[in-house]
Amino acid sequence: MVDDRHTNLDEVFHALADTTRRAMIARLASGEHTVGELARPFEMSLNAAVKHVKVLERAGLLRRRVQGRAHFCSLDARPLKEAAAFVRAYEGFWSDRLDALDSLLRQTSRPES
Amino acid sequence: MVDDRHTNLDEVFHALADTTRRAMIARLASGEHTVGELARPFEMSLNAAVKHVKVLERAGLLRRRVQGRAHFCSLDARPLKEAAAFVRAYEGFWSDRLDALDSLLRQTSRPES
């Protein structure tokens, strides 16, 4: 079964909680890339980048197609669906009221600065 | 300025990468709760729960209204918007093709087991 269907949200969000890994995801959105290609843009050792790749892989966000010595990585966004479901459930919650409160506060009181 | 407007995605996603904290968020979606109320459902010390609250607060997802000795916490979902924007950008990416590939593989080749 290729479809993971347990989608550990902890792991998915953890994978997203790093700028390097989010950049890798963005890169993968443009198509397959080898591990080396994924690593190149970053100022870190290949080994460090490999660890990031593995974090993405563990989260189910990255799949690997080994061909010879090259490992071609591609994005699998399916785990993102559950993450998106969670975020969407609360995105926008109270925002309007808080924004209104902000404007109100900025209008009435004019504090330091 | 109440509006943070730098919304550290690292911190936001990190805050989301923990079951306890996601549960707290869900709880907060039902309205204001004190720190103690947020902590009660979990099998951990109050102090441990307080740390989770602080992680949420640092990520800008939780605001605090102190009244007497009670600290009333409320959800601020605004940082989630940027997180949602990222997730949405890649959610669904390649999914259709991968799903199609899955079915195809399961159909044509009938591998081990």
Added chain:
DNA sequence: CCGATCGTCAACCATCCGGTTTATAATGCG
């Protein structure tokens, strides 16, 4: 004032994280 309650702070601890360096395995190429 006294005691209970709510919450914070600080110290401590084990584990994890993100990076390094070094070594090694597997493949492609001349």
Added chain:
DNA sequence: CGCATTATAAACCGGATGGTTGACGATCGG
């Protein structure tokens, strides 16, 4: 074959994380 390339593995390190316990501060209620 011999060597460069690609990627992994393992050991190590400093700092963050997630939990504990214990002590403290502030507030409410009697």
